[in-house]
Amino acid sequence: MDLGNFGYPTATEKTTVSYYDVPEGVDVRGRYDQEFAKILTKDALMFVAELQREFRNHIKYAFECRKEAKRRYNEGALPGFDAATKYIQEGDWVCAAPPPAIADRKVEITGPVERKMIINALNSGAKVFMADFEDAVSPSWENLMRGQVNLKDAVERRISFHDKARNRSYKLNDQTAKLFVRPRGWHLPEGHILIDGEPATGCLVDFGLYFYHNHATFRRTQGAGFGPFFYLPKMEHSREAKIWNSVFERAEEKAGIERGSIRATVLIETLPAVFQMNEILYELRDHSVGLNCGRWDYIFSYVKTFQAHPDRLLPDRVQVGMAQHFMKSYSDLLINTCHRRGVHAMGGMAAQIPIRDDPVANEAALELVRKDKLREVKAGHDGTWAAHPGLIQDCMKVFNNHMGNEPNQIHTKKREDAANITEEDLLQRPVGVRTMEGLRLNTRVGIQYVAAWLTGSGSVPLYNLMEDAATAEISRVQNWQWLKYEVELNGDGLGVRVNKELFGRVVEEEMARIEREVGKDKFSKRMYKEACKIFTRQCTASTLDDFLTLDAYNYIVVHHPRGSPSRL
Ligand SMILES: CC(=O)SCCNC(=O)CCNC(=O)[C@H](O)C(C)(C)COP(=O)(O)OP(=O)(O)OC[C@H]1O[C@@H](n2cnc3c(N)ncnc32)[C@H](O)[C@@H]1OP(=O)(O)O
Numbered sequence: 001m002d003l004g005n006f007g008y009p010t011a012t013e014k015t016t017v018s019y020y021d022v023p024e025g026v027d028v029r030g031r032y033d034q035e036f037a038k039i040l041t042k043d044a045l046m047f048v049a050e051l052q053r054e055f056r057n058h059i060k061y062a063f064e065c066r067k068e069a070k071r072r073y074n075e076g077a078l079p080g081f082d083a084a085t086k087y088i089q090e091g092d093w094v095c096a097a098p099p100p101a102i103a104d105r106k107v108e109i110t111g112p113v114e115r116k117m118i119i120n121a122l123n124s125g126a127k128v129f130m131a132d133f134e135d136a137v138s139p140s141w142e143n144l145m146r147g148q149v150n151l152k153d154a155v156e157r158r159i160s161f162h163d164k165a166r167n168r169s170y171k172l173n174d175q176t177a178k179l180f181v182r183p184r185g186w187h188l189p190e191g192h193i194l195i196d197g198e199p200a201t202g203c204l205v206d207f208g209l210y211f212y213h214n215h216a217t218f219r220r221t222q223g224a225g226f227g228p229f230f231y232l233p234k235m236e237h238s239r240e241a242k243i244w245n246s247v248f249e250r251a252e253e254k255a256g257i258e259r260g261s262i263r264a265t266v267l268i269e270t271l272p273a274v275f276q277m278n279e280i281l282y283e284l285r286d287h288s289v290g291l292n293c294g295r296w297d298y299i300f301s302y303v304k305t306f307q308a309h310p311d312r313l314l315p316d317r318v319q320v321g322m323a324q325h326f327m328k329s330y331s332d333l334l335i336n337t338c339h340r341r342g343v344h345a346m347g348g349m350a351a352q353i354p355i356r357d358d359p360v361a362n363e364a365a366l367e368l369v370r371k372d373k374l375r376e377v378k379a380g381h382d383g384t385w386a387a388h389p390g391l392i393q394d395c396m397k398v399f400n401n402h403m404g405n406e407p408n409q410i411h412t413k414k415r416e417d418a419a420n421i422t423e424e425d426l427l428q429r430p431v432g433v434r435t436m437e438g439l440r441l442n443t444r445v446g447i448q449y450v451a452a453w454l455t456g457s458g459s460v461p462l463y464n465l466m467e468d469a470a471t472a473e474i475s476r477v478q479n480w481q482w483l484k485y486e487v488e489l490n491g492d493g494l495g496v497r498v499n500k501e502l503f504g505r506v507v508e509e510e511m512a513r514i515e516r517e518v519g520k521d522k523f524s525k526r527m528y529k530e531a532c533k534i535f536t537r538q539c540t541a542s543t544l545d546d547f548l549t550l551d552a553y554n555y556i557v558v559h560h561p562r563g564s565p566s567r568l
């Protein structure tokens with residue numbers, strides 16, 4: 001039996017609401033809004049609180065383990081395959097078969113949970129739209145709660161949008177992409193919802209509210225009996241996948257739906273996780289629809305994992321592509337692992353986006369995207385990511401040309417040749433050089449990204465590339481690493497070493513450049529100075545911050561005390 005309200009008693013309608021109606025032990029400190037109140041119902045909050053109470057100790061333990069692993073890496077250890085789970089690596093098990101509704105995932109568009117973009121993405125011609133609460137979103141209360149409202153309207157197919165300035169209206173086409181939702185990573189708290197006096201775990205809020213309100217409609221209208229579908233980001237170990245699996249089981253139980261209804265694709269986007277791909281799929285075997293190469297966070301994680309290994313410095317960010325041996329090995333092993341276990345091996349995101357006002361540069365950008373997709377489909381990926389609706393047709397053509405009418409390559413491209421990829425392959429030092437331009441680009445991209453994030457945008461176009469939290473992290477940690485080890489910029493032939501004084505000058509000059517590029521007016525009104533402070537502090541910190549957005553989050557939490565006028 002499918003219990004739409006999870007069997008909780010129906011909440012009585014309040015006629016006058018001045019603040020959210022919360023269950024025992026839950027406090028909502030975010031701004032009151034009537035639309036948000038339809039999401040933050042007492043029953044939905046009770047569901048989130050139950051998840052938080054059941055899993056908080058498991059999450060705490062997983063973070064203790066992350067800390068312990070970091071300590072080991074910082075003392076010189078390298079990540080590697082786990083001998084204790086050889087029986088999983090070598091066993092002959094497979095995951096549950098992919099639901100027919102999402103057998104074909106050739107091209108997936110991703111984007112933040114903004115109303116207009118959700119409509120555009122669902123109408124884009126992509127097979128799947130991954131609605132993002134992670135890398136592409138600045139997790140302000142407004143963005144998150146509006147995102148939940150938008151997704152509910154999208155699942156119920158009544159989402160619309162009117163752009164007053166352009167007098168343009170948006171609504172869904174008859175044929176739309178299948179919806180996946182990516183909740184935040186385990187590390188991000190939700191500072192506006194307190195459960196038993198502590199901030200809720202961000203991803204349990206994202207998952208819990210979305211699941212609670214949409215599971216029944218989704219399964220009926222989109223999933224052909226399966227769903228909802230998720231992407232799970234930034235995990236470092238299979239024990240974290242095990243928590244998600246238990247969360248899914250609990251949600252299915254509460255909703256009274258069959259085990260295995262919920263399906264999720266895990267992003268392999270941390271270095272430790274590449275050694276756990278079998279274990280992650282195993283933990284989620286009833287709920288899995290594969291793995292995805294989250295290449296940008298993966299590069300970030302390579303630097304983070306090796307923060308105390310000066311012999312493993314990265315070259316300039318632009319040189320760390322999928323052709324580097326360690327990146328190619330990661331993608332090949334992911335395909336081999338997924339296909340052996342009967343699930344999708346998804347490719348990743350090329351950073352290029354269409355360049356509207358320059359046809360030659362636009363064609364060059366599209367060609368880079370096409371090449372990246374060709375590499376992926378030939379390697380055996382079953383689908384890929386695209387950042388922009390203008391890329392869907394080209395990506396689709398590449399995949400269709402190679403796969404014809406086949407929905408995926410799970411059973412036709414096993415990549416047995418990749419089964420013997422070793423720890424050395426996965427950790428091989430990237431080749432390339434470091435330049436002053438690399439340091440400058442990291443700095444001006446990092447500052448502009450943080451400025452955008454602080455003002456509500458989690459994905460932005462910068463210098464004709466898509467930038468989001470993952471790409472910005474690379475800029476930050478690379479600067480930190482170069483400063484920490486006072487590295488030589490060996491690509492310029494000048495023997496210049498990076499130190500705080502040089503970095504100080506670079507920051508000043510890049511801030512001046514940003515001001516010239518964006519104009520004095522925007523520069524003074526937006527948060528460039530605050531962004532510069534946050535970014536500079538993180539690049540020069542004596543110990544590396546785990547995440548750029550954890551510190552920056554403090555700037556965007558806005559508490560509204562109960563009964564304050566802003567809640568009315
Ligand atoms: C590392 C990772 O995690 S990758 C996954 C996370 N990152 C993302 O999802 C990034 C998604 N992409 C984006 O956010 C955007 O494409 C950006 C910020 C990179 C570029 O945005 P813009 O410069 O505004 O794009 P542009 O002006 O060319 O947009 C043209 C139209 O396409 C729409 N559009 C652009 N990207 C998207 C998208 N990803 N989804 C839906 N619609 C989109 C715009 O809303 C606009 O619509 P309109 O013509 O109806 O007004």
Ligand SMILES: O=CC(=O)O
Binds near residue numbers: 267269293295297349
């Ligand atoms: O989430 C995707 C990534 O590349 O990071």
Ligand SMILES: [Mg+2]
Binds near residue numbers: 135233269294297470
């Ligand atoms: Mg990522």
